[in-house]
Amino acid sequence: MLHLHISVVRRALAIAGLALPLAGSAASSVSPGVYLEEMTSPELRGRIAAGTTTALVPIGGTEQSGPHIVLGKHNVRARVLAGRIAAKLGDAVVAPVVAYVPEGAIAPPAAHMRFAGTISIPDAAFEALLEATAKSLCQHGIRDVFFLGDHGGYQANEARAAARVNRSNGGAGGCRAHALGAYYDAATTTFNADLKQRGFTDAEIGTHAGLADTALSLAVDPALVRPAQIAAGARGGVGAGVHGDPTRATADLGRIGAERIVDASVAAIRAAREPSSNSSHRK
Secondary structure (H helix, E strand, O other): OOOOOHHHHHHHHHHHOOOOOOOOOHHHOOOOOOEHHHOOHHHHHHHHHOOOOEEEEEEOOEOOEOEOEOOOHHHHHHHHHHHHHHHHHOOEEEOOOEOOEOOOOOOOOOHHHHOOOOEEOOHHHHHHHHHHHHHHHHHOOOOEEEEEEOOHHHHHHHHHHHHHHHHHHOOHHHOEEEEOHHHHHHHHHHHHHHHHHOOOOHHHHOOEOOHHHHHHHHHHOHHHEOHHHHHHHHHHHHHHOOEOOOOOOOHHHHHHHHHHHHHHHHHHHHHHHHHHOOOOOOO
């Protein structure tokens, strides 16, 4: 155990929710108890009775991100950032990460499925999974379920699943599902604008495994990135699954994006809950 590489330890702690690699500012810490899977059933029931009636469903994916970013980057990022969002809200819990998502046709392989390790499921299966997850949470007393998608390819699926939940619920008990577009918008449009203001080009920032993607991964957990392979990713380009140039990516740049995601998501969640909120515990 003493011989484990420190990056392995840090990654294990991050996934367990025991340590957050965004250390360095007080805002990076997550209060104990935000992750549903780490609670007992009575503990969760007590939290809901006390006013914690918002659930966040972090959605990741298992996909290639060039030679320098691990296949599970979306899963780790979604879980850690959802935890920070829940902590800042003060009245939310985080459901387990959805790691199986649509990634393109399997045979013949398309999009990310052309690279080893990517796992893809059909749109209908993914949407049914989200719908059932939201309904399960509603059944136990949750009043607002938010889908937080870390990947762009399934944003429309989230919206369709949320709409079906809300139609089938018919407003029963006031439970609603929401596709939180603000999360992904902050991770892309807003963060990209921040990077451009600092002199980085669109070609560097990229859309997948480029500077923005790599920087955000470094900020959330450095173990998600293989520094020695960054140059190979830049050289390989699209053929290596990289859209952008990650060469100048740093954790400091990534922290800008992480803060954008957390702040924008918290604001959007508060705004979305307001119409049905009559409780003073919602901030």
